[in-house]
Amino acid sequence: MQGGGSGPVTIVREQTNVISGPEVQQKIIAAARALASILRGTLGPRGLDKGLYKSNGEFAVTSDGARILSGLLIKNPGAKMLVSLGRSQELNVGDGVTSTVLLAGALLDEAGRLLRKGVHPLIIVDGYQAATKIAIERLESITIPCSINDTDLLSRVVATSLTGRAAEAECERFGEMMVEALGHVSHVDGNRDTCDAEDVLFDKSGEGGLADSRLIRGTYWKQRIPLERMTGLREDVSIAILNCDLKQRESKRDTEIELTTADDLETFIAAQEALNEKMADQLIASGADVFCCSGEVERAVLHRLALADKVVISDLDIKQLRHIAKASGGRMVEHSPDLSLSDLGHAGSISCERRAATEEVQDRIIIEGCEGPLVTCLIGSSMGTEEVIRGLYDSLRACTLAISEGTLLHGGGSAHMSAAFAVKEAAEKVADRTRLGMEAFARALEAIPWMLASNAGVDALDALLELRSQARASDEPVGITIDGSIGGVSDVLEPAENLLHGLTTASETACGLLRCDQVISARGD
Ligand SMILES: Nc1ncnc2c1ncn2[C@@H]1O[C@H](COP(=O)(O)OP(=O)(O)OP(=O)(O)O)[C@@H](O)[C@H]1O
Numbered sequence: 001m002q003g004g005g006s007g008p009v010t011i012v013r014e015q016t017n018v019i020s021g022p023e024v025q026q027k028i029i030a031a032a033r034a035l036a037s038i039l040r041g042t043l044g045p046r047g048l049d050k051g052l053y054k055s056n057g058e059f060a061v062t063s064d065g066a067r068i069l070s071g072l073l074i075k076n077p078g079a080k081m082l083v084s085l086g087r088s089q090e091l092n093v094g095d096g097v098t099s100t101v102l103l104a105g106a107l108l109d110e111a112g113r114l115l116r117k118g119v120h121p122l123i124i125v126d127g128y129q130a131a132t133k134i135a136i137e138r139l140e141s142i143t144i145p146c147s148i149n150d151t152d153l154l155s156r157v158v159a160t161s162l163t164g165r166a167a168e169a170e171c172e173r174f175g176e177m178m179v180e181a182l183g184h185v186s187h188v189d190g191n192r193d194t195c196d197a198e199d200v201l202f203d204k205s206g207e208g209g210l211a212d213s214r215l216i217r218g219t220y221w222k223q224r225i226p227l228e229r230m231t232g233l234r235e236d237v238s239i240a241i242l243n244c245d246l247k248q249r250e251s252k253r254d255t256e257i258e259l260t261t262a263d264d265l266e267t268f269i270a271a272q273e274a275l276n277e278k279m280a281d282q283l284i285a286s287g288a289d290v291f292c293c294s295g296e297v298e299r300a301v302l303h304r305l306a307l308a309d310k311v312v313i314s315d316l317d318i319k320q321l322r323h324i325a326k327a328s329g330g331r332m333v334e335h336s337p338d339l340s341l342s343d344l345g346h347a348g349s350i351s352c353e354r355r356a357a358t359e360e361v362q363d364r365i366i367i368e369g370c371e372g373p374l375v376t377c378l379i380g381s382s383m384g385t386e387e388v389i390r391g392l393y394d395s396l397r398a399c400t401l402a403i404s405e406g407t408l409l410h411g412g413g414s415a416h417m418s419a420a421f422a423v424k425e426a427a428e429k430v431a432d433r434t435r436l437g438m439e440a441f442a443r444a445l446e447a448i449p450w451m452l453a454s455n456a457g458v459d460a461l462d463a464l465l466e467l468r469s470q471a472r473a474s475d476e477p478v479g480i481t482i483d484g485s486i487g488g489v490s491d492v493l494e495p496a497e498n499l500l501h502g503l504t505t506a507s508e509t510a511c512g513l514l515r516c517d518q519v520i521s522a523r524g525d
């Protein structure tokens with residue numbers, strides 16, 4: 001780079017590469033098109049998966065937009081912006097990553113056509129911004145209210161989010177399970193219902209198939225059960241939650257105790273035993289049937305508690321203790337002598353099952369029948385239980401978002417189509433060049449139903465033309481159904497925020513990139 005004046009002044013390193021003018025936008029648009037071409041085949045219920053070979057040698061098969069984008073090592077700045085757009089959608093909404101990135105890609109693609117015709121980028125930006133406002137207004141006007149009590153609507157949200165994913169086969173069963181789980185963990189915050197997805201845990205039960213998956217009001221984990229007599233089922237139990245060791249405090253300093261006679265040794269051992277007995281008796285006096293603690297347990301204390309028919313589970317991490325406390329309604333205690341009746345949690349039962357020892361710990365502990373706002377979905381075995389759990393977690397996030405925002409929109413491209421109509425109608429009334437930007441925006445919105453149809457294996461142009469005509473004529477939501485035909489999509493429901501957030505951020509990203517007239521690369525690439 002050189003300044004004007006008396007002579008050239010170099011202000012950047014020699015290898016710096018600068019691209020200016022229309023070439024910048026065309027490069028960005030080409031990158032967006034390349035990225036969109038990777039993702040477009042995965043969109044929708046009939047989208048195919050991608051096999052990802054990661055730089056660390058791992059191989060994964062997925063259609064999840066966020067996972068695909070995170071696996072790509074992108075260096076082009078335009079494509080990087082689209083990757084950040086996808087990340088923002090994943091972080092804030094948890095779904096709709098593919099649609100959002102594809103919409104931004106389509107907006108840039110449409111803008112490229114106008115740029116080639118000589119339309120100034122800022123005119124396109126103006127058109128896009130006006131269109132975004134109109135599209136959002138239309139979408140907000142067609143949202144469907146949804147609350148925690150609309151169990152039928154929420155089951156449909158789960159079904160939509162599971163369509164095309166590993167859990168789809170048991171979609172009805174999982175729909176009921178998610179709705180029940182949400183009912184247990186929801187609480188009123190201010191004057192709104194809220195649910196925290198973190199209060200619904202998922203785990204592999206290791207038993208039966210997917211159809212045997214079940215929901216427990218409580219928590220479950222695998223851990224070696226210390227003594228045989230602690231195994232079995234105990235009903236109606238009180239639980240102590242202790243974030244400490246159950247043993248005598250160790251001296252921090254090096255100390256030596258000098259014993260001169262055998263009697264001294266016996267007295268010393270007896271004193272130790274008395275202390276352990278006292279500790280065990282204090283714990284028993286608290287009234288708890290089960291002791292869950294984060295630290296170690298002295299053998300003598302363990303045995304005395306076992307003799308009193310108590311269950312002791314040690315070495316739990318703080319997260320497990322919090323889960324037990326939340327489910328059972330107990331309070332975590334940091335110092336065992338402080339334990340009192342009011343700190344105890346309650347559960348309908350605790351089951352400690354001993355399994356044949358293998359290399360992996362197989363014993364399992366199930367605390368269930370709790371009243372607190374924490375539940376666990378125990379998922380039966382299938383070929384890809386992890387992928388099933390990932391799908392269920394996404395559907396849970398979709399429901400929590402629908403409940404907290406309180407609104408839903410129909411999917412299958414029907415909401416995109418409705419927004420495109422609104423933008424087209426508004427563009428008709430605009431006399432200047434901004435209209436071109438608005439019309440381009442409407443075409444980009446139509447790219448979503450286009451790709452859904454194309455992925456379902458039908459002719460996308462015919463599908464789009466028919467969709468336009470049917471959507472105008474019908475009062476019911478019409479979109480691309482799962483088999484690619486045009487039809488009612490009243491069962492296909494998604495949180496409105498999915499599209500509202502995606503549309504706003506896709507438009508912002510496209511406008512941001514169109515405003516760019518120079519790319520300066522300090523690395524020279
Ligand atoms: N049963 C269905 N019938 C018709 N369309 C459906 C159905 N289920 C989902 N869809 C549509 O599929 C699209 C979502 O596809 P997909 O889940 O592959 O992508 P995404 O949600 O945009 O991104 P990602 O899930 O990767 O974050 C939405 O437009 C949705 O309306």
Ligand SMILES: [Mg+2]
Binds near residue numbers: 095096097161
């Ligand atoms: Mg999705």
